[in-house]
Amino acid sequence: DADVTQTPRNRITKTGKRIMLECSQTKGHDRMYWYRQDPGLGLRLIYYSFDVKDINKGEISDGYSVSRQAQAKFSLSLESAIPNQTALYFCATSRAGMTDTQYFGPGTRLTVL
Amino acid sequence: AQSVTQPDIHITVSEGASLELRCNYSYGATPYLFWYVQSPGQGLQLLLKYFSGDTLVQGIKGFEAEFKRSQSSFNLRKPSVHWSDAAEYFCAVGVYNAGNMLTFGGGTRLMVKP
Numbered sequence: 529d530a531d532v533t534q535t536p537r538n539r540i541t542k543t544g545k546r547i548m549l550e551c552s553q554t555k556g557h558d559r560m561y562w563y564r565q566d567p568g569l570g571l572r573l574i575y576y577s578f579d580v581k582d583i584n585k586g587e588i589s590d591g592y593s594v595s596r597q598a599q600a601k602f603s604l605s606l607e608s609a610i611p612n613q614t615a616l617y618f619c620a621t622s623r624a625g626m627t628d629t630q631y632f633g634p635g636t637r638l639t640v641l
Numbered sequence: 642a643q644s645v646t647q648p649d650i651h652i653t654v655s656e657g658a659s660l661e662l663r664c665n666y667s668y669g670a671t672p673y674l675f676w677y678v679q680s681p682g683q684g685l686q687l688l689l690k691y692f693s694g695d696t697l698v699q700g701i702k703g704f705e706a707e708f709k710r711s712q713s714s715f716n717l718r719k720p721s722v723h724w725s726d727a728a729e730y731f732c733a734v735g736v737y738n739a740g741n742m743l744t745f746g747g748g749t750r751l752m753v754k755p
Contacts, residue, residue, distance in 0.1 A: 532684070561742075568650065570731055570745035571685075586742070618684060626735060627673055627692040630743060632684035 531555045532633035534619050540639045547606040549636050551619030557631075558624055560602040562586075562594060565616040565635075574617075577602055578624070609640040643668040643734050645746035653752040654722050662717040662749050664706075664732030673735030674715040675743065676706055680728045691715065692735075702726070727753045 532553045541547050551560065558579045563571040573586030575594040583596055591613060595603045606613055616637050620630040644667045654660055666672055673692045677685040689700025696708040706717045715732060729750045733743040 568747050570645075570647075570733075570747045571743075572745070573742060576742060620685075627690065629675075629687045629690065632677075632686070634682075634684045 530634070532619060532621055532631055534617075534633040534636050536636060537634065538637045540641065541609055542641050543610055545609050545640075547609050547638065549604045549617055549619075549638070551602045551604070551633055553600050553619075553621045553631075553633075555621055555631060556599075557621040558599065559622045560596065561620040561622075561630065562592075562602065562604045563618045563620065564588065564613075565618060571618060574604065606638075606640075609638075611640045614638060614640045643672075643736060643744045645732050645734050645744055647730075647732055647746035647749050649749045650747070651750050651752065653754060655754045656724050657721050660717075660719045660722045660726070660751070662730050662732075662751070664715045664717065664746060665713050666715065666732070666734045667713065668734055671710075672715075674706075674708060675733040675735065676700065676704070676715075676717050677731045677733065678702075678728050679731065679748075685731065688717070688730075722751075722753055724753045724755065727751055 535550045561576045562574040565571045577583045577596045593605045619633040622628045622630045646665045675690045676688040679685050689698045691698045691708045729748045731748050732746040736742045
């Protein structure tokens with residue numbers, strides 16, 4: 529079984545709809561991250577969480593919110609989706625050390641019409 | 642603020658040829674540097690990372706990278722490319738003062754000709 533799972537893997541929605549993307553991990557890591565990937569821009573950090581009670585905004589948090597329901601679960605919500613939020617979304621986890629590797633889920637492809 | 646530039650958006654090489662993917666970074670202190678690979682339809686997998694010591698770093702799948710402080714570069718190399726290396730490659734720098742948050746470059750898509 530995969531260590532970092534994301535659901536759904538693909539989603540098509542309409543402008544104005546509320547969308548939740550979910551991430552679960554079995555690695556026992558405290559830190560979790562949400563990124564979005566756009567062609568030519570690489571990955572950009574949306575939100576990150578160092579533990580259940582520590583959630584922080586990343587580079588591009590506007591229009592997004594998150595919830596850390598447990599050590600293993602970190603959800604990303606789009607309260608009112610807009611077309612420029614069409615992207616590939618990745619969840620990642622890591623231990624707390626500066627050099628520790630981030631482990632990525634398989635991604636969720638979101639299309640907002 | 643830190644930044645990462647990957648000057649080559651696309652690269653095509655023949656199978657068996659050598660490969661070098663370029664990465665330049667901008668950061669005010671000694672960086673932590675990473676290379677990730679993204680195969681089609683997959684998440685990102687770590688190839689290698691540098692944080693101190695020997696400036697030539699060995700990674701998985703036969704890849705290596707060399708940290709050159711004077712050039713602010715961390716180029717990825719492989720002596721002989723296999724068709725399975727076709728993927729997108731991302732260079733990233735770790736930020737000191739905020740845990741291990743990563744700033745990514747825009748990526749280089751590698752195509753391999755038979």
